[in-house]
Amino acid sequence: MVFSIVEATAPATSANLGAGFDTFGVALDALSDKVLIEKIDEGSLKIEVEGEGSESIPREPEKNTAGIVANELLKLSREKIGLKIRILKGIRPGSGLGSSAASAAATAVAINELLGLNLSSTELIGFAALGELASAGAPHADNVAAAIMGDFIVITSREPLEVLRLRMPDNVEFAIVLPEIKLDTRLARSVLPRNVDLGRMVHNVGRAASFVAGIAMNNVEVMGKGMVDAVVEPARERLIPGLNHVKEKALKSGAAGVSISGAGPSIIALVNSRKVKARDVALAMKEAFEEVGVKSIPICAKPGDGAKVVRRER
Numbered sequence: 016m017v018f019s020i021v022e023a024t025a026p027a028t029s030a031n032l033g034a035g036f037d038t039f040g041v042a043l044d045a046l047s048d049k050v051l052i053e054k055i056d057e058g059s060l061k062i063e064v065e066g067e068g069s070e071s072i073p074r075e076p077e078k079n080t081a082g083i084v085a086n087e088l089l090k091l092s093r094e095k096i097g098l099k100i101r102i103l104k105g106i107r108p109g110s111g112l113g114s115s116a117a118s119a120a121a122t123a124v125a126i127n128e129l130l131g132l133n134l135s136s137t138e139l140i141g142f143a144a145l146g147e148l149a150s151a152g153a154p155h156a157d158n159v160a161a162a163i164m165g166d167f168i169v170i171t172s173r174e175p176l177e178v179l180r181l182r183m184p185d186n187v188e189f190a191i192v193l194p195e196i197k198l199d200t201r202l203a204r205s206v207l208p209r210n211v212d213l214g215r216m217v218h219n220v221g222r223a224a225s226f227v228a229g230i231a232m233n234n235v236e237v238m239g240k241g242m243v244d245a246v247v248e249p250a251r252e253r254l255i256p257g258l259n260h261v262k263e264k265a266l267k268s269g270a271a272g273v274s275i276s277g278a279g280p281s282i283i284a285l286v287n288s289r290k291v292k293a294r295d296v297a298l299a300m301k302e303a304f305e306e307v308g309v310k311s312i313p314i315c316a317k318p319g320d321g322a323k324v325v326r327r328e329r
């Protein structure tokens with residue numbers, strides 16, 4: 016069945032989680048973007064954006080993550096129609112919380128329903144990742160995969176795209192701080208090393224394995240030990256004032272692990288909710304940012320669901 020209007024939401028996500036650069040992502044139940052897509056007669060795309068940080072988002076379809084995804088899906092469908100896309104941002108762009116991925120994921124899921132395309136989750140991730148390519152200048156599917164599938168995902172292969180989804184232990188919670196710094200993903204990727212020292216690679220493989228083993232063992236502390244990245248985070252350190260101080264405070268206040276969220280500037284701490292309150296860790300992190308003169312917003316979240324259609328009209 017096809018529709019004339021479909022509305023979908025997609026959650027904020029946190030990528031990398033320490034050692035899982037471009038391969039780990041988790042959906043967060045705290046923030047989301049909403050996208051409303053309507054068929055229009057003219058064969059063109061019209062984009063409207065409102066909400067959190069919407070003034071910085073391009074409206075030209077070829078520069079907008081949702082517009083790129085919509086164009087690709089229209090090509091696939093071969094339908095001679097236009098689409099009006101209304102994006103309601105709940106996630107601040109440039110926050111490290113998968114803002115562009117959420118708009119891309121919600122758009123892919125909404126158009127799949129609108130045009131009755133019956134695409135699989137992996138196919139939807141592939142399309143949504145094309146939008147990410149435009150915004151970050153490099154292909155990575157970690158945020159969009161978590162935004163579409165929900166829970167925790169691992170990109171086990173990029174070519175062909177293969178994704179695994181795992182449920183995290185019930186006592187996992189996240190304490191996040193979003194500082195008043197805007198960090199462009201392109202810039203945060205431009206500072207990364209082109210080559211990786213073998214010792215650092217061994218370190219990261221061990222840590223990433225620890226994170227996934229911790230999930231399998233239902234052990235949040237083992238997961239937390241995996242959140243130490245020796246490759247990407249050291250290169251990004253200078254882009255986030257106070258990063259090490261905030262990380263230290265998070266661990267001191269009882270977090271099991273802590274890392275930059277995605278490309279930053281948000282910082283995410285993993286909390287065992289049976290031992291510590293995520294709110295206390297988030298406030299300690301906020302205080303640490305204040306100590307270096309940076310204002311921030313504390314956010315608490317649990318692993319959440321993926322993108323879903325919330326309204327359809329014939």
Ligand code: HSE
Pocket residue numbers: 030031036037038151155157158200203204277278
């Ligand atoms: N894995 C990506 C990065 C996430 O760290 O650059 C940012 O969208």
